[in-house]
Amino acid sequence: MKKTAMIVAATGVILLAAAGFFGFFLLDPVEWADERTGTGGIAVYGLAVALFLLCLWMACSFALFRRDMGRLYQLAFYDRLTGAYHFSRFRQEAAVASEKSGNCTLVSLNIHQFKFINEIFGKEQGDRVLKAAADIISGALCVNEIFCRESADFFYLFLRETDRERVRQRLTAVMDRISRYGEKTGCHILLYCGAVISDMEGERYSLEQMLTHVMFALAKAKETHQNNVWFFDSVLHEKERLDHYVESHMYQALRDGEFALWLQVKRDLKTGKAAGAEALVRWEAGDGTSLRPDQFIPLFEQNGFCTKLDMYMVEKVCACIRGWLERGYVPLPVSVNQSKAALYQADYVRRVSDTAERYGVPSELLTLEILEGAALENAEEFDRTVCGLREKGFQVSMDDFGSGYSSLNTLGSLHIDEVKLDRGFLREVSSGANERMCLVTEQIISLCKKLHIRTVVEGVETAEDDRMIRGWGCEAGQGYYYGKPVCAEEFTKQYIEK
DSSP: OHHHHHHHHHHHHHHHHHHHHTTSOOOOGGGGOOGGGTHHHHHHHHHHHHHHHHHHHHHHHHHHHHHHHHHHHHHHHBOTTTOOBOHHHHHHHHHHHHHHHOOOEEEEEEETTHHHHHHHHOHHHHHHHHHHHHHHHHHHOOTTOEEEEEETTEEEEEESOOOHHHHHHHHHHHHHHHHHHHHHTTOOOOEEEEEEESEETTEEOOHHHHHHHHHHHHHHHHTTOSSEEEEOOHHHHHHHHHHHHHHHHHHHHHHTTOEEEEEEEEEETTTOSEEEEEEEEEEEOTTSOEEOGGGTHHHHHHHSTHHHHHHHHHHHHHHHHHHHHHTTOOOOOEEEEEOHHHHTSTTHHHHHHHHHHHHTOOGGGEEEEEEHHHHHHSHHHHHHHHHHHHHTTOEEEEEEETSSOOOHHHHHHSOOSEEEEOHHHHHHHHTTSOHHHHHHHHHHHHHHHHTTOEEEEOOOOSHHHHHHHHHHTOSEEOSTTTOOOEEHHHHIIIIIOO
16 A cells, blocks of 8 residues: 555656646655665656656657757758748649639749859859849738749749739849849849739639749740840740640651651852752641741750751652652752751761762762851861761751851851851842941852852842842852742752753
């Protein structure tokens, strides 16, 4: 009976001790031990101490757990550098808010070429720029508006404002403040904003759709190369759908032969006869859809598919010329456009040569057209490829000469066979407003003659254009005045069979 009372008493002490740890009081269990109890008393006393220490450990562990959970919460949901939401938290909050409150605007804000700020001014300065940007964005938000730092130089904003002009004003003010901060610290900061309103032209977008659409708007804003806000609209929506169609069907289209060969004649200005043709591509889908080159070529250049299309077109041209030869016709040389990415492939020359040999096409009938911009990026490697092609007997033409990259050094340093003058020369001169440009064009053509480089002027559309380029001394012209692009079969009827 006495031992039982002692155990109950000891248990009470432990409860009081635990309560004392949380801020009440702590009792000494020694007073409850009866020294006259002997071994039993010592056991009870030991049990009481053990239970006390267990409670103490549990209480400490709970306190540490709460502290660590707070830290984990901060790490999970907040950006350590700026204090802004992480993207995952932003996405959760924005999804709930957009469903509850209806209309909203999602904004993507990007600091242009931020990596160079880090490289030139150091990472510490880069971090200060990001902190300042986050503070400026945070200060510009209204009640129930949120933002996050998605990556190093990329922010998302969720705004309640849906009036386009008001959104533009607010975002422009944010960008201006960030740019001014950069000027004070010696950094030139350029920012782009893409924005999409949840309810546009009667169509309601979910947050997931908005996250996709806003990136198209941001890409469009980047094309302006200045602080700018670009809104997603029906035009961009159609472009987005087209890009999705192109990327999801391009491999199948290549397998099914949907990329059709079209040809546009080049006219010899001395004889008036056809001097050759340029190969052009049209996408003629199996469902009856027809796409122009400008609707898919830029995307192919971005995603790298252009290298596959380039070799496909080389093969189509070789097959066309082979058909002319087998039918006993005198073939015309055909030029085919090649992308920068294809040109710098290690086995490019071999692949072109193997294709021509496989079809039994004389190499002098095939001209590879290459944009001048590709030459200027790595002139030495470019010229090695050009020389490799010419050693195999192929002709090399520089396309769009004078489209913004041109340098007379190009003519002297590269071993090319032909220069195609950009239609911009013709437009400026034919307007009669730029006599200096006329003199420049004449001198370029004269220089090409001395270097034994053929000249072709593109974009000839009128008799006056034809008269002008003849006066310059050009060898050939190309444009609607001489003939529109036609399919390979029609070209054969018009220019080969005759």
